[in-house]
Amino acid sequence: MVHLPGTFADTLAVLAVALGIEAAAGYPDALYRAAGHPVTWIGRLIAALERGLNRGSERRRRIAGCVALALLLAVVGALAWAFTALAGLLVGPRIGPLPAVLLLGLICASLPAQRSLHQHVAAVEQALRTGGLEAGRRAVAMIVGRDPERLDAPAVCRAAIESLAENFSDGIVAPAFWIGCLGLPGGALYKAINTADSMIGHRTPRYAAFGWAAARLDDGVNLPAARLAGLLIAGAAALRGADARGALRAMVRDARHHRSPNAGWPEAAMAGALGLRLAGPRVYDGTLVPDAHMGDGRAEATADDIARALALYRTACWLQGGLVLALLALCLTLAG
Incomplete structure (x- = not known):
């Protein structure tokens, strides 16, 4: 008989293992070179479906x-x-469910991106310090879609911090949330939805209709994680001596005005915690995209602010891990 490790305690245990493995080792480069990554596998399937189905009238594209x-x-x-x-x-x-939990945790470790996100944002900080503005622009172009040549040094710093905050939500907290709720299927399905949104959920002539369902579903599945991510950043601010009240105040006041229904929550929390003003109008592919500002602090962000944001991020990741372990301990206590 097949026993599926599917209780809430089981999925929390899988999540705890996954977060620990990913934080310690990330996704090994050798494994990526040899076999790719689940996101790249999902991306190939999305690309094949898009090539085969995205044609015809707007109504037909939306149905497709x-x-x-x-x-x-x-x-x-x-x-x-x-x-x-x-x-x-x-x-x-x-032996109980332990071997299954360890195996599933190892597989699920490919879904969150705690380590790689930190590395990419830290690379922007380091590039600005050692190579100046041009190096910073090249580094930030790896993590944001806006036109890097239009960014001055403070804009490069703001872009890196905004990317850190937003990706903390949809790259770490959201997959963790769905793994914790539904195990590997929950995490994998979330990653498929999020990857589809990033590939086809754009308001462009090619994707506006075809990617409509992916974009709307991504908004829905990210809703709880975005709020939780903002609270984790505020909690991290309290632990590290940053402005936790400012983080909460900015979330309540500004998050709902962001053009995204979810990104504003972690971005506003990070802005308030650091005393910055983030978001606002930005240029993508030569087009000015209007947006509200998150936070009411200074706009002149520096590389030191990226370092402060990374410190908050690390603490927020630890807080998330601690929350998972606390919930797991509670479940085991109640079950025993």
């Missing part, structure tokens, strides 16, 4: 986009459930 998203989720969900079922074969009456 819904069909493509459903097919994507069916494939990813089936594979994730199959891996969970295979792990369930390791569960026995003498």
Whole structure:
């Protein structure tokens, strides 16, 4: 008989293992070179579906986009459930679910990106300090979509901090939230939705209709994590002597005015915690995109502010891990 490790305690244990492995080792470069990454596998499937289905009238493209998203989720969900079922074969009456939890935790470690996000944002700080503005522009172009040549030094710093805050939500807290709720299937399905949104959820002539379903679904599945990410940043600010009240105040006042229904929460929290003013109008592909400002502090961000943001980020990641362990301990206590 196959025993699926599917209780809330099981999924929290899987999540704790995954976060620990990813924080310690990230996703090994050798493994990426040899086999790619789940996001690249998902991306190839999305690209194939888009090439085959994205044509015709606007109405047909929107329907095709819904069909493509459903097919994507069916494939990813089936594979994730199959891996969970295979792990369930390791569960026995003498050893319990531990081997399955460890195996699933190892697989789930590929879904959050704590270590790589820190490395990419720290690279912007280091580039600005050692190579000046041009080096900073090249480094920040690796993590943001706006036109780097239009960015002065404070704008490069703000872009790095905004990317750190937003990706803390959808790159770390959101996959962790869905792994904790639903195990590997939850994390994998979230990653599929988020990858689809990043590839086809753009308001461009090619993708506006076809990617409509992916963008709307991504907004929905990120909603709880974005609020939680903002609270974790505020908690980190309290622990590190930053402005926790400012973080909460900026979230309540500014987050709902962001052009994204979710990104404003962690961005506003980070802005308030650091005494900065983030977001606002930005240029993407030569087009000015209007947006509200998050926070009411200074706009002249520096490399030191990136370092302060990274310190808050590290503490927020530790807070998330501590919250997972506390919930796991509570579940085990109640079960015992």
